[in-house]
Amino acid sequence: MPTVYNWQLGRKMHYPYEERHPRWQFAAVFNTNRCIGCQTCTMACKSTWTFSKGQEYMWWNNVESKPYGGYPQFWDMKLLHLLDEAHQREGTEAAWDPSQKDGAQRPYGVFEGMTIFEAALKRYGPEGHTRALGYIPSDEEWRAPNIFEDTSPPYEGGPLGLSKEGVSLPEHKTWFFHLQRICNHCTYPGCLAACPRKAIYKRPEDGIVLIDQERCRGYKKCVEGCPYKKAMYRGTTRVSEKCVACYPRIEGKDPHITPDGVPIEARCMAACVGKIRLQGLVKIEEKTGDWTEDRRNPLYFLVKVEKVALPLYPQFGTEPNIYYMPPRWVPRAYLRQMFGPGADDAVNKYMAPSRELLAVLQLFRSTQKIIFRYEIVEGKKVFETEINGKPWSMYNDTVIGFDKNGTEVARLTVEEPVYTRPAKHLNSI
Ligand code: SF4
Numbered sequence: 001m002p003t004v005y006n007w008q009l010g011r012k013m014h015y016p017y018e019e020r021h022p023r024w025q026f027a028a029v030f031n032t033n034r035c036i037g038c039q040t041c042t043m044a045c046k047s048t049w050t051f052s053k054g055q056e057y058m059w060w061n062n063v064e065s066k067p068y069g070g071y072p073q074f075w076d077m078k079l080l081h082l083l084d085e086a087h088q089r090e091g092t093e094a095a096w097d098p099s100q101k102d103g104a105q106r107p108y109g110v111f112e113g114m115t116i117f118e119a120a121l122k123r124y125g126p127e128g129h130t131r132a133l134g135y136i137p138s139d140e141e142w143r144a145p146n147i148f149e150d151t152s153p154p155y156e157g158g159p160l161g162l163s164k165e166g167v168s169l170p171e172h173k174t175w176f177f178h179l180q181r182i183c184n185h186c187t188y189p190g191c192l193a194a195c196p197r198k199a200i201y202k203r204p205e206d207g208i209v210l211i212d213q214e215r216c217r218g219y220k221k222c223v224e225g226c227p228y229k230k231a232m233y234r235g236t237t238r239v240s241e242k243c244v245a246c247y248p249r250i251e252g253k254d255p256h257i258t259p260d261g262v263p264i265e266a267r268c269m270a271a272c273v274g275k276i277r278l279q280g281l282v283k284i285e286e287k288t289g290d291w292t293e294d295r296r297n298p299l300y301f302l303v304k305v306e307k308v309a310l311p312l313y314p315q316f317g318t319e320p321n322i323y324y325m326p327p328r329w330v331p332r333a334y335l336r337q338m339f340g341p342g343a344d345d346a347v348n349k350y351m352a353p354s355r356e357l358l359a360v361l362q363l364f365r366s367t368q369k370i371i372f373r374y375e376i377v378e379g380k381k382v383f384e385t386e387i388n389g390k391p392w393s394m395y396n397d398t399v400i401g402f403d404k405n406g407t408e409v410a411r412l413t414v415e416e417p418v419y420t421r422p423a424k425h426l427n428s429i
């Protein structure tokens, strides 16, 4: 089995195919702190791609309430359990060594456990029936996409379990948060590795992972091998389907929505009411797979410079390309399990954002056009306080976003302007 370099794990790992990289990679940052769980993203996707017969339970985008919710139900707990069993069989541990952190190349240290590919290789060998450790969810597990919505773990802190202490920062004792989920268009996709028909491919121009509907024979190996359970089987056509990253929008080829031909965001991103999503394309070094240093690309800044946005379950080994700003009120051990060892630093940086980070955060959902570059014009200091015992200042800087052609498409200040309309009538609002 060939080996490939996974920068999120800080090491090489086994993968069934030779290392190859696209020129650009579809990627996004989701700020979980701001999501209101309105499911507008879910419905934007559903009404665009999965409204037909046989797709009733197919939600390419879903938003689940953690810790109990999941679509399909318990998808992450089940895979963590399978991986745990695999480590126990080998007498090893799924541990990280954060002491080996090294800048942007190895930002979280080194993962010393087994990925889904390595665990499958150990268990079944190179000619085994599966190349990615996984399972096929039951029909019942697909049936309730938003079960346990807004359900928190119980806390016996006061009458009826209610207590101010239960919801005090830094970590709430009664907590839940919304986890937004789409296909991660992984660098080393589990679905692609598992497909015996070679029906799944990763596009060289933008890293989008697609299923060739002509080649697929509906063996469901992708459903089994995707650790995030984002490849789905459609009974009426007997082939699998998955998120297509709204590729016509990324290509900028629809003259009605992009007359100037620049890439625009996927539907779930462009519709987000909470302004929690920022989608983009990052340039990739084709030989090494590294993100080309691009300090003024907002995604590069958030993921590689500030490291405030982290991959979901990086230990699975697929190098997912959707990054999450972890919820700041959630117990840190839970966040470390879900987002890796960078979780503590990411939360701390978000709680006391740098001047540049605060400006870049304004770009979320400010335009449908994909922002390739930003600039900041400094403004005056407008606020001072103390955060965690350290002085912190806020500046009313202006952030400007540019599209692929270098045209300005967004201009926002840190302080949102407020206009008070004069009351002319009793019911004026
Ligand atoms: S999230 Fe799943 S379906 Fe999407 S590319 Fe990764 S392995 Fe494939």
Ligand code: SF4
Residues within 6 Å of the ligand: 034, 035, 036, 037, 038, 039, 040, 041, 042, 063, 178, 180, 271, 272, 273, 274, 275, 276, 277
């Ligand atoms: S539209 Fe945005 S705020 Fe609403 S559920 Fe989706 S990600 Fe959250």
